[in-house]
Amino acid sequence: MKSTTILPRRTLGRFVLASVLLLGGAMSAVSSARAADESPDALVKRITADVLDTIKADTSIKAGDTRKIMALVDSKIMPNLDFQRMTSSAVGPAWRQATPEQQKRLQDEFKLLLVRTYAGALDQVSDQTVTVRPYRGAPDDKEALVRTEVRGRGDPVQLDYRLVRTPGDGSGWKVYNLNVLGVWLVDTYRTQFAEQINSKGIDGLIAALAARNKTDAKS
Numbered sequence: 001m002k003s004t005t006i007l008p009r010r011t012l013g014r015f016v017l018a019s020v021l022l023l024g025g026a027m028s029a030v031s032s033a034r035a036a037d038e039s040p041d042a043l044v045k046r047i048t049a050d051v052l053d054t055i056k057a058d059t060s061i062k063a064g065d066t067r068k069i070m071a072l073v074d075s076k077i078m079p080n081l082d083f084q085r086m087t088s089s090a091v092g093p094a095w096r097q098a099t100p101e102q103q104k105r106l107q108d109e110f111k112l113l114l115v116r117t118y119a120g121a122l123d124q125v126s127d128q129t130v131t132v133r134p135y136r137g138a139p140d141d142k143e144a145l146v147r148t149e150v151r152g153r154g155d156p157v158q159l160d161y162r163l164v165r166t167p168g169d170g171s172g173w174k175v176y177n178l179n180v181l182g183v184w185l186v187d188t189y190r191t192q193f194a195e196q197i198n199s200k201g202i203d204g205l206i207a208a209l210a211a212r213n214k215t216d217a218k219s
Contacts, residue, residue, distance in 0.1 A: 037172070038173070039135055040137075040163045040173045041132050041133070041134055041135035041146050043172065043173050044132050044146045044148060044161060048148070052128065052129075066116065080175060082164055082166065082175070083107060083111065084107065085164065086176050086177065086186055087106055087107045089176070089177070089186045090186050090190050090193055091190070091193055092193065094194075098202050102203070102206065106205070106206060109206060109209035109210055109213060110209060112213045113209055113213055113216075128150055128151065128152035129151050129152065130149070131148060131149045132146065133147045133148065142164065143162065143163065143165070144162070144163045144164075144165075144173065145161070145162055145163075146163065147159075148160070157180060157181065159178065159180055160179040161175050161178050162175070162176055162177040162178070162184075163175050163176065164176055
């Protein structure tokens, strides 16, 4: 059987370049009341504008300063993600069998993997603009799909975001998956993670993620 490794940075370059336009955002403070009332397309529009301006103005972020990017992730990105849902969806059914300690390790290593991937792709952000299509869902929807188009060098990129409403913490909508050119990010990881889990179990997946992160830290 063909061996499978955790996706390297270049493989996910198109995901990262597109997703960083959203997930690196939320630079401006937003009150809980406003966040709770904000529609999913308005959220996407606001934070894409924020991140483009921020990246263009901060040379150290654009150059891939990992420490600065990780601090940015903790303070600005994570509040806009349902990261536990992202991780559990990527791990698949095995998530329910994982211990709380294993689940925490998986989230920590998956987060680090994505952060280092962002760090390796931020220098591609230059003159991109984003058009957000109006949201067509109902006001009481629990989940939403927001479609956007990213324009810059080369052909336009169609980019879709899946969001979930999180009324419990008053933060409104959170992103849990994204689609670039017909491929969903979390689904891509799920396929590779499943092979790791089937071969070596949850601990094997954690070890593979940790090894990938150590390799990236040295490059």
